[in-house]
Structure formats: C-alpha cells, structure tokens
Amino acid sequence: MITLASDFGSPYPAAMKGAILKRCDARLVDIGHEFPRQNVRAAAFWLSQILPEFPPAVHLVVVDPGVGTDRAALVVRAGDHVLVGPDNGVLLPPARALASADGEYRDDIDAYEFEVDATRSATFHGRDVFAPGAAEVHETGIDRLPELEGLSPADEIVELELPEPELTENEVTGEVIAVDDFGNVITNIPGEVLGNRTVVRVNDEPTPIVRSYGHVEPDRAIVTIGSHGNVECAVNRGRGDEAFGLDAGEPVRLEFA
Amino acid sequence: MITLASDFGSPYPAAMKGAILKRCDARLVDIGHEFPRQNVRAAAFWLSQILPEFPPAVHLVVVDPGVGTDRAALVVRAGDHVLVGPDNGVLLPPARALASADGEYRDDIDAYEFEVDATRSATFHGRDVFAPGAAEVHETGIDRLPELEGLSPADEIVELELPEPELTENEVTGEVIAVDDFGNVITNIPGEVLGNRTVVRVNDEPTPIVRSYGHVEPDRAIVTIGSHGNVECAVNRGRGDEAFGLDAGEPVRLEFA
Amino acid sequence: MITLASDFGSPYPAAMKGAILKRCDARLVDIGHEFPRQNVRAAAFWLSQILPEFPPAVHLVVVDPGVGTDRAALVVRAGDHVLVGPDNGVLLPPARALASADGEYRDDIDAYEFEVDATRSATFHGRDVFAPGAAEVHETGIDRLPELEGLSPADEIVELELPEPELTENEVTGEVIAVDDFGNVITNIPGEVLGNRTVVRVNDEPTPIVRSYGHVEPDRAIVTIGSHGNVECAVNRGRGDEAFGLDAGEPVRLEFA
Structure with a gap:
C-alpha cells in the first residue's frame, strides 16, 4: 500500500x-x-x-x-x-x-x-x-x-522547531497548529491541562468546557479535547475560527479562574 | 466494497x-x-x-x-x-x-x-x-x-421530516433541497408537474423549460428535469443559484400560465 | 484500469x-x-x-x-x-x-x-x-x-482551436492556459524561448528567470519553465496569478532586453 x-x-x-x-x-x-x-x-x-x-x-x-x-x-x-x-x-x-x-x-x-x-x-x-x-x-x-x-x-536531517506551550499555575499560552475544515481551532496545548474544570477563559473570553460539540446549543462556543488529544476551540454547528478570531500560527492563552 | x-x-x-x-x-x-x-x-x-x-x-x-x-x-x-x-x-x-x-x-x-x-x-x-x-x-x-x-x-429510529411540495391547479410551491457544484438549483418538486409545457414562472420570472442546458444560449436561465427526476433551475454555462437568487432551504413557487 | x-x-x-x-x-x-x-x-x-x-x-x-x-x-x-x-x-x-x-x-x-x-x-x-x-x-x-x-x-470529430504564441525577435505574445491551485500562471509559450537569459519583461515588469521557486526569497515573483515545459509566471511561496494580475485566457507578453 x-x-x-x-x-x-x-x-x-x-x-x-x-x-x-x-x-x-x-x-x-x-x-x-x-x-x-x-x-x-x-x-x-x-x-x-x-x-x-x-x-x-x-x-x-x-x-x-x-x-x-x-x-x-x-x-x-x-x-x-x-x-x-x-x-x-x-x-x-x-x-x-x-x-x-x-x-x-x-x-x-x-x-x-x-x-x-x-x-x-x-x-x-x-x-x-x-x-x-x-x-x-x-x-x-x-x-x-x-x-x-x-x-x-542520512547523517543529519532537518528537524522542525515545534512550539511548546508555556504552563504556569493558572495559565497556559500555546499556539494554533491548524484549523480544520469545520473551522475547529486545534491548539498545541495538551488536553490534560483542562483537568476536571467546566470553564476556561480563552483569550479573556469565559468558555464552557464540554466533552463534545453537541453538549451545548447550536452556535455556542466551547472548549473541548479534540480527537488528537489537544485543546480545541469550537462552535456547535458553527465555525470556531470565526467565533474566537483565531487562525493557524496565532497565540492562544487559557486562564483558569 | x-x-x-x-x-x-x-x-x-x-x-x-x-x-x-x-x-x-x-x-x-x-x-x-x-x-x-x-x-x-x-x-x-x-x-x-x-x-x-x-x-x-x-x-x-x-x-x-x-x-x-x-x-x-x-x-x-x-x-x-x-x-x-x-x-x-x-x-x-x-x-x-x-x-x-x-x-x-x-x-x-x-x-x-x-x-x-x-x-x-x-x-x-x-x-x-x-x-x-x-x-x-x-x-x-x-x-x-x-x-x-x-x-x-433497533425498535425506533429517527425519521427525517422532509418537506413535501404543495400542488394546486396552476401552481406548485416547493423548496430547494440542494445546490450542486455547478450552481444548479435542485428542488423537491417532481419533474412530472412540468408536463409538456415550454414555459413556467419561477418566483414570478417567466423561464423556458428545456430538455438540457445546451438547448439555450450561454448565460440563459432555464428550468429542466435534472438527473434526479426533480425540477431544476439552472443557467447554461452559468450558475442557477445566482441567477434565481436561490439557496438550499428556500421556497420555490412555480406558476403555469 | x-x-x-x-x-x-x-x-x-x-x-x-x-x-x-x-x-x-x-x-x-x-x-x-x-x-x-x-x-x-x-x-x-x-x-x-x-x-x-x-x-x-x-x-x-x-x-x-x-x-x-x-x-x-x-x-x-x-x-x-x-x-x-x-x-x-x-x-x-x-x-x-x-x-x-x-x-x-x-x-x-x-x-x-x-x-x-x-x-x-x-x-x-x-x-x-x-x-x-x-x-x-x-x-x-x-x-x-x-x-x-x-x-x-467517426469520420470527422471536433478539433479544438488552440491559440499559438506569436514570436518575433525580442518578443513573444502568448496566452494563459491555466492557473494551478498554487496560483502558478501556466502559459502556452514553450520554455525554449527563454534560452539562457536570466531576466525577462512580463507585461512590462522585469522578472528574474530561475530554475525553481526556491531560488529566490519568499514572495518574489519569478519566471520559470514549469513541469509541463511551458513558461510559468509564479511567486515563491505565494500566488503568481495575484502578483502578475493574470487569469486563464488572458494575453501574456514577454520581452527580452
């Protein structure tokens, strides 16, 4: 194959x-x-x-x-x-x-x-x-x-420099790796940082953390752990990139209250 | 397969x-x-x-x-x-x-x-x-x-409610099911309603009924029976959705003179 | 197959x-x-x-x-x-x-x-x-x-009329055949006309001729011979169609100094 x-x-x-x-x-x-x-x-x-x-x-x-x-x-x-x-x-x-x-x-x-x-x-x-x-x-x-x-x-091959998220006690600063065709914003922040929390501030905007898109009303913004295991910013039946104003390469700051 | x-x-x-x-x-x-x-x-x-x-x-x-x-x-x-x-x-x-x-x-x-x-x-x-x-x-x-x-x-499974067109003697009101990648507007109205007519008013606009796109000059709007058997609003070598101002989910009214 | x-x-x-x-x-x-x-x-x-x-x-x-x-x-x-x-x-x-x-x-x-x-x-x-x-x-x-x-x-089948480029001593006038998904502008002008030159005027704009996109800085416009053998107008890591203002069907004039 x-x-x-x-x-x-x-x-x-x-x-x-x-x-x-x-x-x-x-x-x-x-x-x-x-x-x-x-x-x-x-x-x-x-x-x-x-x-x-x-x-x-x-x-x-x-x-x-x-x-x-x-x-x-x-x-x-x-x-x-x-x-x-x-x-x-x-x-x-x-x-x-x-x-x-x-x-x-x-x-x-x-x-x-x-x-x-x-x-x-x-x-x-x-x-x-x-x-x-x-x-x-x-x-x-x-x-x-x-x-x-x-x-x-090959003795030496090119190694990509991939950005690592920065974690402090109540804050994580990461980056958007990709936006998928649904408009879901995929970050480089591992999902584990969310713990059992139910809300997080994304670039200052308080946002509910849910298991999947359909757990909120249509057009509501959410944070979830995507299929890749990373933090994802999305909108139920809508586009997360537009709602959060985020595109590939841009910084994302998560704050926990 | x-x-x-x-x-x-x-x-x-x-x-x-x-x-x-x-x-x-x-x-x-x-x-x-x-x-x-x-x-x-x-x-x-x-x-x-x-x-x-x-x-x-x-x-x-x-x-x-x-x-x-x-x-x-x-x-x-x-x-x-x-x-x-x-x-x-x-x-x-x-x-x-x-x-x-x-x-x-x-x-x-x-x-x-x-x-x-x-x-x-x-x-x-x-x-x-x-x-x-x-x-x-x-x-x-x-x-x-x-x-x-x-x-x-499975005892009971979800059934979609699909809109049915309404037919009266000289009028049919239906809905746009989908717009294809050519811009052809596909309705839920069965092609048979056109009978042998050669013209129909689509949302008040008189439009020729032809067998296929190439039977009129380029850029001319037409009504035809699509490959799905339903009434389709199209433009020869152009986009029907733009010419008719129609998108998926919108109502379509056909009137026969 | x-x-x-x-x-x-x-x-x-x-x-x-x-x-x-x-x-x-x-x-x-x-x-x-x-x-x-x-x-x-x-x-x-x-x-x-x-x-x-x-x-x-x-x-x-x-x-x-x-x-x-x-x-x-x-x-x-x-x-x-x-x-x-x-x-x-x-x-x-x-x-x-x-x-x-x-x-x-x-x-x-x-x-x-x-x-x-x-x-x-x-x-x-x-x-x-x-x-x-x-x-x-x-x-x-x-x-x-x-x-x-x-x-x-089939006795007689339809023959496309394909435009041929016009060559004079220091000038070639051709046409854009297609723009690919990178925005590279593919002309009908055979690559041989470039000879060993290192620069050409494309619709009055002096442009370097290079072997491939990566031979200039990002965002720089170039002329190259594409994989099809024809003259191609491109931008390293950018869109040639936008930089040159060219689309399929439009004329391209190359002048050699």
Whole structure:
C-alpha cells in the first residue's frame, strides 16, 4: 500500500499516481492534497495524527517549498512503515508517531538519502523524484531497504522547531497548529491541562468546557479535547475560527479562574 | 466494497480509511466528503441519488452533528446493501432508495443498533466507532449480520421530516433541497408537474423549460428535469443559484400560465 | 484500469463510479474533478499533461457543456490507451500526447462514435452514457474495440482551436492556459524561448528567470519553465496569478532586453 499526501490540490496528485502505477500495482490511498500550501508544520501535525491509523505502508509526502533547490530527498523507516519525501522536517514528527506502538515510543527509525535525478523537471519532484522513489521502495520491501541502489544513510536531517506551550499555575499560552475544515481551532496545548474544570477563559473570553460539540446549543462556543488529544476551540454547528478570531500560527492563552 | 460519505472535507476521511484498512482489505470508494456541513437532509438527498448506482456494498455515512452525545449508532440493511452511521435520520432515505429495485419499493429494511465504545474520543466517532463498525460488518457479511456481537434490533429510529411540495391547479410551491457544484438549483418538486409545457414562472420570472442546458444560449436561465427526476433551475454555462437568487432551504413557487 | 476526469466537483463523480462498478471491477483512479467548469480547452491541456504518466488505461473524460444536445459520444484509441467522452474537442489533445511515445509522435489514433441511449436523463450523460461506455470498453479490451456493438468509425470529430504564441525577435505574445491551485500562471509559450537569459519583461515588469521557486526569497515573483515545459509566471511561496494580475485566457507578453 502507498498513501499520498501533498499540498497540491487538483489535478497534480494524479500525475504522481500515474508515475507510481507505471512502476508497480500497489494499492493507493489518498491522505489528502489540501494541506495548507507550503506549510511544513501543519502537514507534520496532520500526518502525525492520521498515518498511525494505517496498517504498515509506504507514505509518500510532498509538501515541498524547496523543490528544485539542493534539499535532499529522504526515505525514513519508522517501525513497519516507510516515509518518502523532502528533507525539510515534514517526515520526522509522523515517523516518531509511527514508531510509537501502543503509546510507547521506540527509537526505531532509520533515515536514508536518495539520489535526485532532476533531469526531467526542477519544479515537480513529486512526479519525477518522490513518486518513483515511493514505487521503488514499495517494490523492494521494507526488509531490503538498505540494499536499495542509490540509497545511503542520512547523517543529519532537518528537524522542525515545534512550539511548546508555556504552563504556569493558572495559565497556559500555546499556539494554533491548524484549523480544520469545520473551522475547529486545534491548539498545541495538551488536553490534560483542562483537568476536571467546566470553564476556561480563552483569550479573556469565559468558555464552557464540554466533552463534545453537541453538549451545548447550536452556535455556542466551547472548549473541548479534540480527537488528537489537544485543546480545541469550537462552535456547535458553527465555525470556531470565526467565533474566537483565531487562525493557524496565532497565540492562544487559557486562564483558569 | 465499502463506500465512504461525510461532511469532513480533508484530511479526516483518511483517518477513517486507515481505521478500516487496519481491519480488512475491502475496496474503498469515496462517495464524497464535501456534503454541506452538518446538513442531514442534504446528505440524505444526495445519498438517495447516488448509492443506488452502486453494486451491493457497505456504505459508511458520517454526517453527525450529534457526535459525542447519546444518539445511537446504526447498521441498516436495505436489500443487498448495508448502511452504517449515526441515528439522526440520514440513513433511512437512502435505505429506502436502495430497497427499491426496478423502481418498485420493497419493505426490505432491517435496522440494528450497535454499542458505541467512546473510550478513544468523543468528537471523532467516524474514526473510532463507525469506520471500525463498517469494517466489522464488511467482514461478517450481510447474511450473518444478525449474528454480529454487539448488534441488537433497533425498535425506533429517527425519521427525517422532509418537506413535501404543495400542488394546486396552476401552481406548485416547493423548496430547494440542494445546490450542486455547478450552481444548479435542485428542488423537491417532481419533474412530472412540468408536463409538456415550454414555459413556467419561477418566483414570478417567466423561464423556458428545456430538455438540457445546451438547448439555450450561454448565460440563459432555464428550468429542466435534472438527473434526479426533480425540477431544476439552472443557467447554461452559468450558475442557477445566482441567477434565481436561490439557496438550499428556500421556497420555490412555480406558476403555469 | 479506468481513470476519471470531470468538472463535476462533488458528489456526482461517485455516481459514475457506481455505474462503472455495477458493470466491471476495474481499478478506478481519479485524475481530478475540479477542472475549470465547462472549459474544454483547460481540461484538454491538463489531460495532455497527466494522462501520459499512466500505464495503458481507459480514460473517462466528462467536461461536457453540450450534454443533452446532439453532440456525439466518442471512443478514441491512442496507442495503448482509450479515451471515452463527448465530441467537443477535449479528447484529441490528450490522445495526441498519449500517441507520442518517447517524445515521438506516431499517427496511431482511431476514433469511433457510439450510440447514445438518453432514455434515463438528458443532463447526466457522465453517469448514463459515458461511464457505462467506459466500462464496456474496459471489458471488451483495446484489441477488440472494432467489434464492439454500437461503435462505428467517426469520420470527422471536433478539433479544438488552440491559440499559438506569436514570436518575433525580442518578443513573444502568448496566452494563459491555466492557473494551478498554487496560483502558478501556466502559459502556452514553450520554455525554449527563454534560452539562457536570466531576466525577462512580463507585461512590462522585469522578472528574474530561475530554475525553481526556491531560488529566490519568499514572495518574489519569478519566471520559470514549469513541469509541463511551458513558461510559468509564479511567486515563491505565494500566488503568481495575484502578483502578475493574470487569469486563464488572458494575453501574456514577454520581452527580452
């Protein structure tokens, strides 16, 4: 199985599928191609959430603002999974999530560089470099990765700097990681900080804490723990980003009375 | 085969696919994940149109504004098909369409509740409840559904109230069910009311009735019978919703001279 | 394998998939369903780029502003591929690209008309005519196409008039074919005209020519040769269409100093 994730929109992902299917007949599954454009951190967050839902697979990830520059191309083995994509930090967070079985992190990650043949294009390595690479990795199989021609161990790979929330006794300051398609505002604040409280001030606005959206009337703002385990600011049957005035990258301050 | 329909946008549907593929290797087909958010009636309409095009399958349907509340989770057998989703009315209209073979309705529907294990999340039952449920139904097979552990007959399930058009001798008042991505305005008025007429007043505006969009000049407004069999207000190579000033849920009055 | 391309958005493509899967169990791959609505030229461009990436397949193409009029339905064999869609010009450019193996054009194209049974609908031939046609072609196989019942050689089929760029010594005037989802402005001007130059005036604005987006600072406008081989006007990590004020169909003038 090969999964595909990118910020390409439509129809470029189909060119990657063609390039794969010319080389192997793997099952293809789209993770999504609407990731915020060229936003490596948002993609790393979403992939960390979603890829561990999958059985062992090759995951092709192309969020690549540095296409055509000299950034390396990587193959990263994480547990029984393999990621293929650019060396810009997008692969390591999901690799760590994939290497955490049963909630326990195991240091079971190998990274390799592979040679980029950019004779065909300088602007579409998804089609010309990474998709063929993913197909080759799929056909080789995870156990024989080290034997794959053109692959060499990567000494140092790019590490994303992810912002950590700051906790004091009665206050947490974090950041919006992503806004989903419902308008739910996903923060980097772990849900545990909410404890058993029933109310919290979000950027000065007192807001009820509930288990799920439908526990308040339509159009009411809430704070909840999202499916990702983090604090989420939302509106029942409405858009949290609009109600809270929050967008990706912006700070969020929670105060407990 | 398992089909997937939701109002999730991207990338949440991929988490459901992963959850299914961890449990079985069914063929997956997307019905669509851009259904109007939390609009149970619009989803019920579209699914009634599209699911009967498919061969026997398990249909996973997650338009679920009540996620995390105590609404039940359902498995509904309809003819040779099975639907899996929340008990909020979204499943019955497509179930009835699926149980109508050759245009003849047969009372061939069974409904079951299944136990919701919400220990993992309260906000993403698509991933944590319904996708695993669909995988289990798929692996069990339609003939052995009653034997499936955790399944019990559902005595009463939610029934959507769908608006019926009002017909008088020279007038019909109906409602817009949905606007499609072309901007075509789909009403709940059956196409038969148009008879052999060639013109009709739509909310006071005289409009030609034609067989298809291309039978008038570009940018001309028309009334036609859509592929769903209902009256549709459209514009050749343009947007009917803008020309007629109509959106989902709004009333439409047709007058015949 | 059957690929699907349309300007349908969501969820109509699923009805075509159901119609195919009722008739055969071919692998289905989406090319894209967000092609600019009813824009036959843009679809022909994108399909010429993407379909040749695929191994031999049946390609279902439904960008069909003339649905329900008397335009013919076509099956076009191009090399080892087959295209199925309306006779409005959308099929010939990708057919020629598919018939060009190793960059060499071979006159290896056959076109057939097939009978349209429009008893079911006049507005959704994707579901009622072309999808069943593609399934039948897939099951028959490319070698036995001429034996397929209802198929007859097409004497004359619609040819798109595609604008050619005008070249003088120091100037090229072309047209925007498409804007992709990144906002990159794709012109009909072949990349070769740029030669080894490092700067060009685009509609009077001096612009650097670079190999890829990341070779300039973020938000800087560039000209590059896109993955399609044509001149592309772009912005590193931004939108070229906004920076250059250009949209599909508009003229582009390149001047070399």
